[in-house]
Amino acid sequence: MSELTHCITLEGGDVTFSCPPDDTILRSALRAGIAFPYECNVGACGNCKFQLVDGELQQRWAEAPAWSDKDRERGRFLGCQSVPGSACTIKVRPSALYAPVHRPRRVAATLTQSRPITHDIHEFHFSLDEPLPFEPGQYALLTLPGVTGVRAYSMSNVAEAPALTLQFQVRRVPGGKGTAALFEGLQPGMRIEIDGPYGRAYLRRDAQRDIVCIAGGSGLAPMISIARGFAFDPNLQDTKLHFLYGARTSKDICGRDMLEVLPGFGERIQFHAVVSTPEPGDADATASHTGFVHELADTLLGDSLRDMEIYFAGPPAMGEAIQRMLLARKISFDRVHFDQFY
Template identity: 30%
Template sequence: MAFNVTLKQSGRQFQVEPDEPVLNAALRQGIGLPYGCKNGACGSCKGSVISGDIEQRAHAASALSNDEKTRGMALFCCATAQSDLEIDIREVAGVGDVQVRKLPCRVNAIEHKADDVVVLKLQLPANERLQYLAGQYLEFILKDGTRRCYSMASAPHDEGPLELHIRHMPGGKFTDHVFGALKERDILRFEAPLGTFFLREDSDKPIVLLASGTGFAPIKAIVEHAIHKQIARPITLYWGARRRKDLYLMDLAEQWAKDVPNFRFVPVLSEPDAADNWTGRTGFVHRAVIEDLPDLSGHQVYACGAPVMVESAQRDFSQHHGLPENEFYADSFTSAADLANPV
């Protein structure tokens, strides 16, 4: 029999079937809860169990610590109900209004932007249009049923192909295929839109965009959406990478800084070498934010990229620099390796 789940903050209720993850049940019934990977690796769907019993299934240790478990925290993407529940988790407006669909697509272009980064452009079938929020992601459905997630780098208003930024992970089943065998006109299948990483337009706070590596992809979609909507809030983009070549669309970000009022771009390299002739900022990209903005109490932050960067930024910004916890939005780029040793 199904169990009832009550959301503490709003009082809204939904039902969850036995063995069904709480997150899946909420999304199935049009209730927006925060999530990213949906496999226990990123921690985006973390919340508190106020009353009732759950079974917490395998997840990455970094996503939910033992201390958090003892304090009643749970990852709702991999938690099932054992009784009626009351839970405390931030609700996300707007996500339930966009239909999640499975669609085929044709590879329109494969553009190499760095040794290990391609921009992949996908053409939808004629008369098909995907509705999504800038910053959301899609999941490729591979022939064996496994899935791989990539953020959409094109903004929703863009009439052209869907754009993805894919970094080669040597040994990765999908990226080895993309870099070794995929060719134009090949057919792929995906499900979208997914995720709760998108610009909250009901605020007037200055925006800090924080990206590492190909975490620039959803940030690009958010910036282009903000430009299209003529959003006047100050925006500062911090993009971090190891080497200059890893800032694979730096010219585009520099052009935004020239053309867009109230937009600032700060590139940061952690390991520049002599060949880079780098005179810009160095170190960890989230530390550059702190150096420039030691008081983040009046800002919103959108962070995307490597899990270690996202986790460090969330911890340091919230604990030491005044950022309200509910003004930090993140998309942590987890991979299969992040679940190699689940707990």
């Protein structure tokens, strides 16, 4: 163990874990199997905040949106950005909800290929030096050349033994540093580090209920992974999956071709696309609906949403609109699964 690796103790118990200098408190805790609360892992949601009781810490990204002046004054830190400078005692309340299904690990990965899915979404395939098992719907953190901090991307494939490939579907963000590195900097054969899996919005294989997957824009990948996991899961053969994709115009619609090849498409698996700002010619294109994807879920599935497992992924505004719709329908959030994108 390096002398820069520090022991972190959770206040009020005998739980301890080690955090090396190139890791963060949140990720080291999860690697040790500790159910440390979190969601985005990239400094934006604030779910991994903890109180420093004793010791010294540095915040990797001092401008992280979820770290406020009040947090600084009160000695609260983000687990996803904190690197210890000494042994520390911290106050945080682990919750079984966050217990990692697979303990996250860092592995070396090689880009093997990329292909366009739409005019602004590309799929990237990586082969891994070591297996990285994950559940459909989970995400990983990519360290990209020339980019400060890591970027979170959801896997679109399913982990097939020995889990040596990861696929991501990424929407190009104008001016974005991570997406510029992926779309322009990275060439097949180049190697990066991938850390995962993370996330709690994974396919619940023990729930014998119909599923709705609601995706918007860049939220395609985790919903495709869940649909792929669903299609081949023997426990879920008597249930249905409704896949709803929200796009701006028909040229942004995607996902149907990935579902059409799955067993049960058109029967157990249904695809619906909706466009929010139709353009001339969209009427006869692939979208059968106009409006927002939360409106489509509401009108298409109505009260049956109460009996379903609900998964969604996409831009924050879409996530908020879906949650408002579900609250208005008094739907129990124990069956609603999402890791908000930032």
